[in-house]
Amino acid sequence: MKRTITKGGHLGQFARFVIVGALNTGVDAGLYILLTRFVGLQPLVASMFSFLAGSVNSFFLNKRWTFGHPATTFEALRQYGKFVMVSTVVMGLHQLSLATLHYGLGLSDLIAKGWGIAAGVVAGFLLNKLWVFKWSHRQPLTTRQQPDAVPL
Numbered sequence: 001m002k003r004t005i006t007k008g009g010h011l012g013q014f015a016r017f018v019i020v021g022a023l024n025t026g027v028d029a030g031l032y033i034l035l036t037r038f039v040g041l042q043p044l045v046a047s048m049f050s051f052l053a054g055s056v057n058s059f060f061l062n063k064r065w066t067f068g069h070p071a072t073t074f075e076a077l078r079q080y081g082k083f084v085m086v087s088t089v090v091m092g093l094h095q096l097s098l099a100t101l102h103y104g105l106g107l108s109d110l111i112a113k114g115w116g117i118a119a120g121v122v123a124g125f126l127l128n129k130l131w132v133f134k135w136s137h138r139q140p141l142t143t144r145q146q147p148d149a150v151p152l
Contacts, residue, residue: 016066017125023061024054025117032113043109047098047116048091055087067133082132089127090120 028050035046059080063069069079097116101107 013066013129014125017062017128018121020058020061020066021121021124024058027057028054028117029113036109043098043102043113044095047094047113051087051091051094055083055091058087059083062128063133067129069133079132083128086124086127086132090124093119093123 031050031053032046035041035049036043039046041049063076063079094113094116097119098109098112101112101115102109
């Protein structure tokens with residue numbers, strides 16, 4: 001069977017996660033450069049705002065396209081709460097990387113930000129797949145099925 005990024009499987013999910021991440025990284029990096037180079041914000045402050053901007057888009061694209069997780073409104077709110085927790089952990093990795101590599105070791109803030117992004121990709125994929133959008137081998141829900149009535 002031919003596998004593509006639009007089909008299931010761990011590799012397809014990871015590829016979709018990376019594509020969504022690339023879009024979010026564009027938002028993050030673009031806003032970071034704007035805030036640090038043109039607005040004059042300090043790197044740690046700018047990084048927090050730019051990361052949050054990319055995260056909003058990330059939730060919706062990853063929920064539907066990457067992990068294909070249909071959910072009721074209640075379930076989506078619960079997932080969003082988990083997603084915010086994961087995003088906080090990933091943002092912590094970004095900030096730790098930026099603080100350590102830029103302020104501690106004197107590397108360029110853009111290089112330090114890049115290392116933080118790389119660490120965040122791995123941690124974000126694993127936490128989102130295994131906790132936020134955990135969807136075992138069950139069939140997708142229809143509008144008439146309740147979560148506890150889904151066949152295994």
